[in-house]
Amino acid sequence: MTTAVQVSKRSRRPWTPSQIVLTLLGVAVSAVFVAPIAAALFTSLKSEAEAAEIPPHWLPRTWTTQAWRALWSTGNIGNWFINSLVVSVLVTAIVLTVAALAGYGFARTEFRGKGALMGVVMSGLMISPAVLGVPLFTTVQQMGMVDTYWGMILPQCAPAAMVYILYKFFQGVPRELEEAAFIDGAGRWRVFFTIVLPLSRPSLAAVGIFTFIASWNNFLWPYMVTNNPDLMTMPNGIATVMNSYGIQWAQLMAGGLMAGLPLIVVFVFFQRQIVAGVAHTGLAGQ
């Protein structure tokens, strides 16, 4: 299954009137989308007094990194950043491993009750911490994992959607490639690791990137499972701890940007893979 995304090629076509109009429209709409982020950046470079001025203005009159420095010296933001990193990296690694294995198991192997199990897993598409919040919490509580890293991580590690995406992908891998290896005497596992996995790099990248984004940005589950400021992740700490001191807008915007910018930077570098990944997910979901 190839993804039908064309990488933008530099075109040397002339500027027709319709292209000029469309480009101007594109610039205007982009400005609207970027404006809130730009506003947050500018505000983070104001003093707290200036950030709360009425009426507000876009650019700081006096540029200062005061809010950013205060953020580092007072809060646990460094802590939250590391927590976010640990949780997201572990969730992504676990999800990639178990979802790739399960997707392949469902796509290419036979065992009793496979159809029924697949149905059960698909029903998992409808379940999330938002749907099952309180029972999920009491389950995790019973396991003694409230206020722990694992309590934050493991419940994020059973996403039926990712299994489904990889299942669809593995179904599209030509069987002949595997058969040839079997004839040469390779076992099921060896075929999986040396032939199938290398072929699925784009799909695995898509699943990995989305899992990472979802986990980095996840608010609801960490919010439910911990209220220990030392264990909080970025989105969680910013929303709960920073808001509870009485809002200091410049600091809040600086903290928000710190939580948000890593992913935007990642997107700038991996744009092609991410766009291909969305396309791929979309094709699987149709």
Add this chain to the structure above:
Amino acid sequence: MTTNAETFVVSPRVRAATATATVRRKQGFQHGGWFIAPFMLLFVLFVIWPLLRGVYLSFTDANISGEGARFIGLDNYREALHDPMMWDALGHSAYFTLLVVPCITVLAFLLAMLAHNIERGKWLWRLCFFAPFLLPSTVAGNMWQWLFTQGIGLFNETLGIQTPWLTDKSYAMLAIVIETLWWTVGFSFLLYLAALQGIPAHLYEAAKLDGANAWHRMVHITLPMLRNITGLVIALQVLASLQLFDQAVVMFDFGTGPENSTRPFVQYTLEQGFTSYRVGYASAMSVIFFVIIAVVALARMWLLRNREESAR
């Protein structure tokens, strides 16, 4: 609960097959159970078990400590159906969904058409439209809370209006809708963009030869070719929107909005569970919510099947 996961894994058939890692091309391969075992273990522990537990708890008066729960039959469900706050919360989530889904679908389509048809700088449009989606929900929520705050907020200032977005109940939900559009439209936009790029160019060329103008090409080629992706976008958005929580609580300081006008269903269940410690009651509401989500998902499956049949 782990036994569930292991009964199928250690079934003798599977075990025998693992021992002989030989090829059985006709029958397929017998040790697939091991491939899915790790996922199933997590899935049973954190999806199936909580669901079953939720169903069980919904028939009890369990509190947060989990001790001394009594079986009370359908009382929780009966109470929920007569709880005006539950209906309010459900109404808020449904109203939000009704507002957001059509807006996101249309806006995502228009943005994709725009980005697809501009020949230069495709990466720039993609970056700009998609970037907000990469922000954590709480960060996006905080940004818009600040933009909407009367007096210090740049939203009213820039547009030259005085709308009390966060303090008047007739605007509060609209504020969440605007924030959500900005924050999440990028994902649907990328889906549409990919689908647009997947439409074979020869269709357009043939239509051009036949004298179809841009409007005809759009109505007779582009829109029909985007039907499947539109179905997917709508389905994903409905499921996500019904589960509204993050933006709504962050924009209103973890409160319930002016005159409780924005409290979504998820927030109400969590309040019952964690603030009132009524785990049984909260579980009953979770089960109700699950049924609603399942009905939506089944409706989509049913629509898809009907369409396939009528296409035959």
